[in-house]
Amino acid sequence: MNMISKNLKHLRQLKRLTQEVLANDLKVTRSRISSYEEGRSAPTIEFLIAVSDYFKLPIDILLRNDLTKGHDASFIEVANQRVLFPITVDSDNEDLIEVVPVKASAGYLAGYDDPEYIEQLQKIKLPFLPTGKHRAFPIKGDSMLPMKSGAYVIGRFVENRLDIVSGRTYVLITKHEGMVYKRVYNHIETNNTLRLVSDNSAYEPYDVVIDEVLELWEFTCSINTQEYDEQELKISSIIQMFTALGVELKALERLM
Structure with missing residues (x-):
């Protein structure tokens, strides 16, 4: 066939x-x-x-x-038939998520809707995640302290943008700024914008027109990497960190 x-x-x-x-x-x-x-x-x-x-x-x-x-119908139309790939599973029927490495993050804006780009991303299993499509993104800069540059944020894909909850944090992919991680306030119904606010008060809030937002991923969890040297933070070691986190949280869940 x-x-x-x-x-x-x-x-x-x-x-x-x-x-x-x-x-x-x-x-x-x-x-x-x-x-x-x-x-x-x-x-x-x-x-x-x-x-x-x-x-x-x-x-x-x-x-x-x-x-x-894909084991469910989570094929999502983004912009002009740009498709978020369905949730994939491993041989044990566990959900897998893609990890965007630091070196590849600059090209994510060009490749987020490219099947070959997404398929070449490393995939990991995190069994404690809620339902939905998830992806892991590297954070740059200090605008979202105490989340420091080098941390990874795992976000759940937001299909309906009217579901954005003001005050929560999101990874956004925008046409002009690429990938950003901000606290978001939903002003779509009033003026068709999102207000992006940094947790670090040294950075001024700003608005982005919703039509310029290509993807939105709501924060689910994060992993800090500050205790590691830059040379240690290869994609393989990042994946090991996420895997260890999943094992630890699964063990904690059994004890509760």
Whole structure:
């Protein structure tokens, strides 16, 4: 079974659709859906466009990526069909999160919607995280003291921006500033902006138009790295820190 066959069947099942319902929605026969899912025939470009529009997934994602690694329907449309990749799981069915290393953070603005960029990021397992899509980001500067430069913040992806809670902290990806970590105040309904405030009073608050915000990740947890020398902070050691944190918190959970 080729990639599009696997993905078409997987997406349909995630949405809990029968072949007949999907066929009706796409205005084709049920036998065509069956033929494509079983790999007995190749879908036409017109059909691929219809599937792309229906599931809000770019065609290259459907053709080149194994979406069966995602175990829920968390395919999220960002801007013009930019897709946050679904939650992936390991062989034990545990959720995995991507870690953006310090050296790669500058390129995140250009690569956040690039399948190849996201796929090459290291992935780790943190079993204590709440449900949702998570990603780990490096923090730079001292604007969010006591969170110091070099720390890592794990954020949960915010799908609906009206759900932003004023006063909480978020990692934001913006068109002009790239990646920033700030305390956010939601002014979308009044003037279509977010007010970004630093915990370090030496930095002035400022507003950003919501349309300039490409991604939002709500703070879930963090890990400080200040006790380590810069030479020690390779991606492998960062992953070891997160793994150790997950083990410690899981053990603590069993004791409570």
